[in-house]
Amino acid sequence: MPEIIPFNGILYSPELLKSASELICPPYDVISAAFQQRLYGSSPYNAIRLELPLEADPYSAAAERLAEWLQGGELQNDSVPAIYPYFQTFEDSDGVSHTRCGFFAAMRLYDFSEKKVLPHEKTLSGPKADRLNLFRKTKTNISGIFGLYADESKTADCLMKAFTESHEPIVDAHFEGVSNRLWRITDPEIVGQFQQSLQDRAVYIADGHHRYDTGVNYRNERAAANPSHTGQEPYNFILTYLANIHDEGLLIFPIHRLVHSLEGFDAALLKSRLAEFFTVTELHDRAALKAFLDGEPSSYAYGVVTSGMVLGICLKTDPKPLLDPARPEALQRLGLVLLHDLILFRLLGISQEAMAKQSNLTYVKDDREVFDAIDSGKVQVGFVVKPTTVEQVLSVSETGEVMPQKSTFFYPKLMTGMLFNPLD
Template identity: 35%
Template structure:
């Protein structure tokens, strides 16, 4: 089981910053230079100053981040919580499907361990390794500046809910229209009850694999026991009604004539083919393996339905039944690895393969010539993700797209 505990967080003094809205930011890896400058224009204390540091020519950006954080702490802009606490997060959002929902999560400190069933696992197949950039930043600042988003089976929210009747510690609405509300819960009985609910939980890393690998590398580098053996996570229950999973579509590039023919023959052999409209490329959930298909040559949106579940069983020998019901797993086995002879390494390093998170973007990239064809996935049901995890399996890359993101700058974990 994972080791989960409350944390003595570092956080902004919101009276000094004018609230969270001016200082929080999206995860560093989705921020371009222009957005970074816009965020810093909101406040010189915006978290990008330390999480995405820049230095003058010849300077060290990581030393700059450490000096900036130290100055903020010395000046009382960032303060240390006097006692350990759990932090409750509500996110009111409109998903890519247009529906309005509320997702709930708990910020906690989690002990860094090697991957293993029953403890902490990636929920998708990934080969990130620690990022040197993130490792150098962790060494310099001696803090987790950005949380890892993880899933668990259980309910740690209910023990905290009675303590959320007061105004939140902080609240903001981001550029996507998502409203984030954060409460500190220091009540010992509530913390103990939440820990008890989390005690048997296996954690599935949904977003932040690089950050977790970096935390592991840092813990091993420092050695011994201590705060450096823990990392900051936002834990969301697989049973949370606001947890939704959206699809990521596959774009095929560098298709020569031989691979086009192989793909066409595999589709005709294993799939029923139906012509549909543009808006129907993303298939609905109905229990069958169904995907959308569009290529630049014919420009005819198609829906492909697997002719027989036995085809998936034969293509995925030894895999549990839940895994064989994943459209991403069947597509990978039959079309990417089967028809197009892609290796796992090809898929991991995006050789001949790219991804798009929206149907409209995928269609545009195909029709503009950026990609030769697209395979359109449906959203993976949360119940199926749960089944796959319970069977001890790891899903193919980009099987899920979790929205909204957990922002950076709401809390930091000192190491």
């Protein structure tokens, strides 16, 4: 596994943490302008003011605010290095409660070519430039990345659960139906057991690819400017939440596709072309579509929603002739790859460039939004997809390839403001 070490986290003061629910926010990439305004109104110390400031120069504003809060005592540095167990309890769409268990540590940054940390999705240049500016100004990890590792013995999980059962959390915050609790472990013996149990295990990035890439770029900048660089400076590490893929609370939700602005789109023609490759089942509504997908074991099963038509489709031919033979088998087994290659590209004529730019394609995380978008008339066709599995994420990562953009949604998102990581 990449080297992980305890670190001196920055946390809100005990007084402010009495109202911790007013201080946290999601990561920057899921915050709309309206949501940003609402978070600003929740507290003058909400982490949105560091993660995504409203000011014209957001990076300088974040740096100045961070310094002010540290000087004023609203934020405080832990005096002893620690790792921080972080548990999120939530309900799925069926009302079943889950608790995802993981921990924050400082993880050494590696180039992907070293195969200690592996990506699974494509990244875009714009977000990386934005986050690099924030790194430069604040010299702090405001939000962490989300990494996965595989340990069937669940050694670290058992250590965390034993500790959390006998200690009160230092942060206990609720946000949009999710309970977020954080603990602090400073005992060197327990920390050493964490480190030892996770040796020789790769980390797979579940969420935060842009922030990880940014961390590598920032490390390279700092190292080049530091004649005394040793490799042990804090900027060589990045704030990382690590969860075991064998944790029962680890869930991946699907991300559905909405197609719009295609010239000459014809829903009836699309249905007839789909019938060349798929068995097509006419369905009545969202509930029937959910039942269809839940009952279909194939990875190549989808829902198709247009105005006045709901279809369940399942591939009836061998997928191999329909896919790029140069792709690794792990990618060919992904339903999203066939959706993109066959339906979006070949049948609907959406180019790879247009998909990357989202010229004709947008993404939603709730199948209800697919039906709402069709009803609004703003979308021509929606594709409801099955969730990618954790095993598929790992299989693709191990090949060195990446999945299509927006392949996975690990729920819930890690909350920004639980703690911060200084890079100086």
